[in-house]
Amino acid sequence: MDRRSVLRLAFAGGVALPALALTGCATGGGGSETNTGGGAAGEKSEKNPFGMADSGTVEAVIFNGGYGFDYVTFAADVAKKNHSGVTFDVKPSTQIAQELQPRFVGGNPPDLIDNSGANQIGLTTIAEQLEDLSDVFEAKNLEGTTIKDTLYPGVEAPGTLNGKLVAINYVQTVYALWYSGSLFEQNGWTVPKTWDEAIALGAQAKSKGKFLFLWGKEAATYYQTLAIASAIKEGGDEVRLALENLEEKCWSNPAVQGVFKAMETVIKNGYVKPGGGGTQFTAAQAQWSNGQEALLYPSGSWIENEMKDQTKDGFKMMGAPEFTLTGNSKMPYEALHAAAGEPFIVPSKSKNPAGGKELLRVMLSKEAATNFAKTKLAPTIVKDTVPADGFGSTALQSQSKMLSDAGDNVFTWKFVDNYGMNQDMLVPWNAFLSGQIDAARLTTQLQGITDKVRNDPQVKKEKVS
Amino acid sequence: MSANRLVFILVTLGLPFAFYTLFVLWPFAQAFIYSLTNWSGFSPNFEFVGLSNYTALLQNATFLKAVRNNLLMAVVIPIVTIALALALATMVTVGGSSTGAVRGLSRSSFYRIVSFFPYTIPAIVIGLVWAQMFDPSSGLINGLLTAVGLDQFRSFAWLGEVSTAMPATMFVIIWGFVGFYMVLFIAAIKGIPAELYDAARVDGAGRLRMTFMVTIPMVRDTIQTAYVYLGILALDAFVYMAALNPSGGPQNSTLTMTQDLFNTAFKKGQFGMASAMGVVLAVMTLLFAAIVFVVIRAIKGKDNR
Numbered sequence: 088m089d090r091r092s093v094l095r096l097a098f099a100g101g102v103a104l105p106a107l108a109l110t111g112c113a114t115g116g117g118g119s120e121t122n123t124g125g126g127a128a129g130e131k132s133e134k135n136p137f138g139m140a141d142s143g144t145v146e147a148v149i150f151n152g153g154y155g156f157d158y159v160t161f162a163a164d165v166a167k168k169n170h171s172g173v174t175f176d177v178k179p180s181t182q183i184a185q186e187l188q189p190r191f192v193g194g195n196p197p198d199l200i201d202n203s204g205a206n207q208i209g210l211t212t213i214a215e216q217l218e219d220l221s222d223v224f225e226a227k228n229l230e231g232t233t234i235k236d237t238l239y240p241g242v243e244a245p246g247t248l249n250g251k252l253v254a255i256n257y258v259q260t261v262y263a264l265w266y267s268g269s270l271f272e273q274n275g276w277t278v279p280k281t282w283d284e285a286i287a288l289g290a291q292a293k294s295k296g297k298f299l300f301l302w303g304k305e306a307a308t309y310y311q312t313l314a315i316a317s318a319i320k321e322g323g324d325e326v327r328l329a330l331e332n333l334e335e336k337c338w339s340n341p342a343v344q345g346v347f348k349a350m351e352t353v354i355k356n357g358y359v360k361p362g363g364g365g366t367q368f369t370a371a372q373a374q375w376s377n378g379q380e381a382l383l384y385p386s387g388s389w390i391e392n393e394m395k396d397q398t399k400d401g402f403k404m405m406g407a408p409e410f411t412l413t414g415n416s417k418m419p420y421e422a423l424h425a426a427a428g429e430p431f432i433v434p435s436k437s438k439n440p441a442g443g444k445e446l447l448r449v450m451l452s453k454e455a456a457t458n459f460a461k462t463k464l465a466p467t468i469v470k471d472t473v474p475a476d477g478f479g480s481t482a483l484q485s486q487s488k489m490l491s492d493a494g495d496n497v498f499t500w501k502f503v504d505n506y507g508m509n510q511d512m513l514v515p516w517n518a519f520l521s522g523q524i525d526a527a528r529l530t531t532q533l534q535g536i537t538d539k540v541r542n543d544p545q546v547k548k549e550k551v552s
Numbered sequence: 553m554s555a556n557r558l559v560f561i562l563v564t565l566g567l568p569f570a571f572y573t574l575f576v577l578w579p580f581a582q583a584f585i586y587s588l589t590n591w592s593g594f595s596p597n598f599e600f601v602g603l604s605n606y607t608a609l610l611q612n613a614t615f616l617k618a619v620r621n622n623l624l625m626a627v628v629i630p631i632v633t634i635a636l637a638l639a640l641a642t643m644v645t646v647g648g649s650s651t652g653a654v655r656g657l658s659r660s661s662f663y664r665i666v667s668f669f670p671y672t673i674p675a676i677v678i679g680l681v682w683a684q685m686f687d688p689s690s691g692l693i694n695g696l697l698t699a700v701g702l703d704q705f706r707s708f709a710w711l712g713e714v715s716t717a718m719p720a721t722m723f724v725i726i727w728g729f730v731g732f733y734m735v736l737f738i739a740a741i742k743g744i745p746a747e748l749y750d751a752a753r754v755d756g757a758g759r760l761r762m763t764f765m766v767t768i769p770m771v772r773d774t775i776q777t778a779y780v781y782l783g784i785l786a787l788d789a790f791v792y793m794a795a796l797n798p799s800g801g802p803q804n805s806t807l808t809m810t811q812d813l814f815n816t817a818f819k820k821g822q823f824g825m826a827s828a829m830g831v832v833l834a835v836m837t838l839l840f841a842a843i844v845f846v847v848i849r850a851i852k853g854k855d856n857r
Contacts, residue, residue: 188818206819211821216594304711304799305799360707364713365687365712366689507820510799510819514799514804517799518714545590545601545825
């Protein structure tokens with residue numbers, strides 16, 4: 088080989104290998120870092136429960152998604168009134184993991200992070216590097232009430248990992264089936280309560296040239312969320328725990344299988360709008376909220392805010408609890424899949440963790456929480472911030488009603504997010520919804536994904552009971 | 553060695569080499585080291601786990617699927633792109649009237665600009681535009697197909713069906729690159745002495761025969777370069793995939809190694825495993841380039857050297 092082709096090869100190598108360089112970003116620098124966090128401490132008092140220094144900076148990186156980030160800026164402005172010497176720096180991001188990964192390694196992460204969105208950091212990966220936030224719940228809010236007394240029940244569950252409160256999930260999210268109140272009224276339809284009723288409604292929809300459901304490719308797993316919720320209502324806690332603990336054959340539980348079979352019927356009967364596997368999810372959602380091509384859409388309560396600009400006039404968006412499988416399910420129909428979303432975390436190694444907690448405390452106070460509910464049309468985990476008229480939003484009204492109807496029958500699960508499984512699960516769900524695979528293959532593939540995580544020694548497991 | 557000469561060597565060779573070492577070779581070495589660890593990517597601590605990441609990769613059905621997808625693309629995309637680009641280049645340079653001097657079709661400069669146009673669009677824009685074109689309900693393609701009465705394409709998900717997702721994706725990439733390689737081949741063909749074509753024509757060769765007997769042998773080096781570059785592009789393809797099918801396509805039929813690497817690193821927090829994927833990709837790319845060189849050398853036979 089002559090010199091020229093050696094050079095050519097070397098050059099080709101340089102072009103060929105950027106993918107390697109992507110993973111080769113350094114851990115260097117992190118090792119010698121002596122920053123143990125804390126920074127300069129101020130005096131702890133009722134008005135400054137975490138001892139934040141009265142000068143310096145608080146840096147917050149906020150996921151800029153459906154809720155934007157201005158609500159944190161609002162809280163920062165409120166906090167600024169009490170701590171005029173402190174600079175609050177609130178930055179938006181849509182790539183939390185990519186942007187913050189080097190900073191976690193380097194030992195200088197920001198003081199407060201909204202670890203949310205498609206590029207969130209798997210919580211189990213960084214749990215050890217996070218502050219225990221239970222002192223935020225124990226602290227008094229700006230109005231002088233202990234924060235934990237002002238919250239909905241069970242809000243600490245999603246952020247608790249092996250007994251440590253590593254994240255405070257700020258926004259109360261209700262998972263439901265959303266529909267157009269006006270469309271249902273015009274056609275005299277009632278919202279189905281079981282899967283059999285849903286299949287019957289599908290037939291009626293078809294006669295009007297509409298579909299029962301539709302989906303978008305990035306959001307195919309919304310149907311998994313619906314299926315799991317239905318199965319848990321039907322079979323009770325045993326279904327939830329089997330999934331949470333990634334047990335063998337957890338997807339073969341009769342309740343789960345019953346729901347999958349019902350879904351298979353819905354799909355086979357042509358009640359699902361075809362083509363979702365090639366449709367961007369917000370475009371698909373607009374076909375529901377603007378085009379009214381499908382009757383029901385399973386989603387979290389962020390849907391109203393997300394589709395605000397693409398919802399038909401007079402749509403009257405309402406939510407209904409997820410179906411049960413049969414009339415005699417273990418949990419009542421009113422039982423609700425609700426969980427707080429938008430996990431806020433405070434890294435221990437940040438320069439000013441006390442500042443991060445202080446900003447969270449302000450966010451959990453009445454003024455900031457009410458501002459959020461009003462501008463985002465969604466309640467935070469702070470109770471009693473939504474008036475009876477739901478700021479004029481039918482979706483918010485029905486959300487409040489669902490929460491009060493459910494009472495203590497509120498449940499959620501974390502295994503999909505905790506172990507970062509959503510990406511893998513999208514694959515069988517897209518295939519199932521488009522009719523490429525049946526319920527049996529769906530079960531096998533989901534079980535395969537679950538088994539892989541269970542058997543991977545590199546993945547730290549959380550025991551749920 | 554005079555001081556001048558030493559300075560010259562240091563500046564022209566030493567400095568680039570230092571940069572190359574720091575920004576290219578060192579990251580490679582680092583990536584290889586990480587691939588032997590269980591580093592999560594978010595902490596400064598990790599343990600060495602030997603080659604277990606690599607053995608795990610060999611049993612990872614998703615990753616192996618991605619490898620097969622990449623290999624398929626590395627074979628199909630360069631062949632189709634080069635064949636089309638070469639055909640177009642021949643048309644606009646030597647495919648014209650068979651009387652008088654050898655020349656291309658009339659208005660060839662117009663065709664040249666039109667076919668080069670897609671290359672001026674950034675890859676991500678190409679991806680996004682075509683993702684809209686392929687949209688099942690409101691996309692232009694299904695709109696046209698249903699307008700001419702092909703009703704089976706109503707709501708047909710080009711990027712959502714296993715049978716069409718990969719061909720549709722490859723089509724987009726080829727569409728974006730044909731123009732550039734056409735221009736590359738035009739330059740190469742213009743470098744061929746016109747006498748060769750004249751002589752061939754005197755000997756009674758038609759256009760097809762001239763292409764196979766004159767053009768292709770004379771631009772073989774360019775074809776080789778084009779093949780290597782297109783192959784490397786096909787082994788990466790991350791940008792197009794991120795726009796067309798960010799989640800890997802139906803049944804992972806368009807998942808690429810780079811996408812799997814990205815998910816493993818950032819979504820699953822397994823940077824050690826992701827580094828191992830990067831190393832596998834790098835080795836495959838180098839092997840690919842080597843194979844192309846060897847094959848072309850074999851075809852060349854004795855002539856030239």
